[in-house]
Amino acid sequence: MSNSDELLQHIKDVELLILKDFIGICDENDIDYYLFFGTEIGAVRHQGFIPWDDDIDVAIFREDYEKFLKVMEEKNWDKYTVYDCRYNEEYFFQFGRLSLNGTYWSEFWDKYVSFKMGMHIDLFILDKVPKNKIKRFLFMKLCLVLCKMQAISMIKFDDGSKIVKTIVNVLHSVFNVVGLTPKFFQKRLTKFFRRYENDNSEFFADLTMNEQPYFKVTDFKPAKKVKFEDIEAYIPNNQDATLGQIFGDYMQLPPEEERVAHILNEVDFGKY
Secondary structure, three states: OOHHHHHHHHHHHHHHHHHHHHHHHHOOOOOOOEEOHHHHHHHHHHHOOOOOOOOOOEEHHHHHHHHHHHHHHHHHOOOOOEEEEOOOOOOOOOOEEEEOOEEEEOOOOOHHHHOOOEEEEEEEEEEEEEOOOOHHHHHHOOOOOOOHHHHHOOOOOOOOHHHEEEEEEHHHHHHHOOOOHHHHHHHHHHHHHOOOOOOOOOOEEEEOOOOOOOOOHHHOOOOEEEEEEEEEEEEEOHHHHHHHHOOOOOOOOOHHHHHOOOOOOEEEEEOO
């Protein structure tokens, strides 16, 4: 096994540890979750991680996500930190992360924030979206734009074309001058994302996704329990809906040149 293979396997081992603890919390507190995105593909195609993948994605309906936050607040578990923009205005994502304390996972935006992200799993939140097709389209587009604005308010971008970098970094300065600061977005966006939660719509979406798919509750429930590495975990009920509209033929392996893990500058496993 090469050094890169050993590193990837070590990352997977720690990610799986986090997932096991997360599932334990969910099972103890009647919280529904679903392996999602690449992790869901890994579960149905490989019965574990996609061989070249190095992270874990979980989907969770808003009601269960808020319940999870409350449980973690009451638990006050020093093993983990939950990242949510309502806890930390420098955390500029509208999805959560369960981060293992005493570890470090390098991000390109590290220099713009005062915290260091640990190894983690991503918690993608499913919010209710309008039943009306046009309202749903406009709402989801606006939410995505607001997500981008929140990120631009917090960090500058070093990658991309010169034109894109210049535009984005000018916007960063303008936003902070006119008051569109991370603090401005901190609680407003979460409230905005939840504006339809009491409607009778049957549609839900992760409002941070560029692809902007939306789902029915029945695409997720009842969940299916499947093998994932050496444990069993829940996945959505309908893979053609949850994976097909994002990845197409999710059972087909991608071209070999696309089978790559995330590029990391640095990772520290701590005592793990």
